[in-house]
């Protein structure tokens with residue numbers, strides 16, 4: 001009799017969800033008692049806890065060279081080990097160039113979470129990235145269906161092989177192959193966590209094509225979309241998982257590249273130079289004092305963050321004015337036909353519940 005398996009996953013557009021299911025199918029095929037939990041759809045108190053001595057798996061996409069906060073916080077709060085073994089997987093932005101499968105980059109995604117689990121007493125038995133198609137359609141058009149199907153076939157085999165080994169009691173640390181590049185991009189993951197996700201991720205808006213069906217609101221895994229003025233409004237909770245933009249039946253959700261460029265330029269020009277030069281004229285900051293320069297740096301970041309919030313409010317206010325609305329609309333690359341939405345391969349998920 002093999003020990004039970006508990007898989008916990010978070011997924012924006014379905015890649016990590018599919019990996020969780022492929023793994024579970026291998027386990028069920030071996031007669032292993034298996035539970036698969038979507039952490040975004042289950043309330044904290046209802047999350048099934050792993051049995052003592054059982055195998056636990058965590059599967060999530062990579063966001064900004066790390067696990068998204070939803071999965072990170074889940075792992076931080078996960079109970080201590082009772083003789084449990086654990087494996088971690090992350091889905092990344094895979095591409096296919098000609099015949100070659102090109103991998104994404106994990107950064108600290110697996111390493112930070114593995115460290116937390118080690119401190120909690122888990123024995124880490126597997127670390128594996130799976131390079132499913134990139135879903136970051138704010139930045140590039142969705143991958144073509146044929147390419148998606150090909151990458152999916154490749155990744156399903158990888159997951160099935162990995163599952164077979166882990167369930168046979170082997171240890172598999174494929175992620176160690178990438179450790180040098182992961183460490184090199186680690187500082188970016190910190191920048192993304194504190195700044196990137198707030199600035200870059202908050203550019204969504206609903207166009208006039210929106211029929212207020214509320215699907216995006218009810219399907220958001222972190223409940224980040226509110227209704228303001230009878231329209232969807234993206235709050236700062238958004239993790240940029242891309243689910244809403246991909247799934248909107250009216251294709252009414254766009255990323256405003258015009259706003260992104262404008263706000264970044266204004267932020268750089270005004271805040272970083274003009275504003276701080278003006279401040280320096282009134283305030284003489286003593287040089288060489290570590291605490292003072294730390295306080296100045298902290299204040300700069302706090303003010304910059306406040307301005308980002310202000311810009312975001314202003315942007316949504318301007319969206320109500322027809323002239324600006326059109327301006328933002330025409331400068332949203334996502335509105336053009338060639339900018340496909342991302343759909344995980346239908347053939348590969350047809351067997352899923």
Ligand SMILES: Cc1cc2nc3c(=O)[nH]c(=O)nc-3n(C[C@H](O)[C@H](O)[C@H](O)COP(=O)(O)O)c2cc1C
Nearest residue numbers: 012013014015016061062064065092093104105135
């Ligand atoms: C906001 C955002 C950030 C991302 N950052 C990374 C990254 O740092 N490295 C990477 O390889 N892929 C990155 N990706 C790609 C996704 O991790 C990848 O497509 C993943 O398979 C999506 O899984 P899901 O469908 O379960 O959400 C990012 C995607 C988004 C939307």
Ligand code: SF4
Nearest residue numbers: 210211213214216248
């Ligand atoms: S899913 Fe699309 S159409 Fe429905 S409320 Fe959201 S933006 Fe509007």
Ligand code: SF4
Nearest residue numbers: 220238239241242244
């Ligand atoms: S608002 Fe959209 S992109 Fe943001 S977390 Fe929710 S579903 Fe994902």
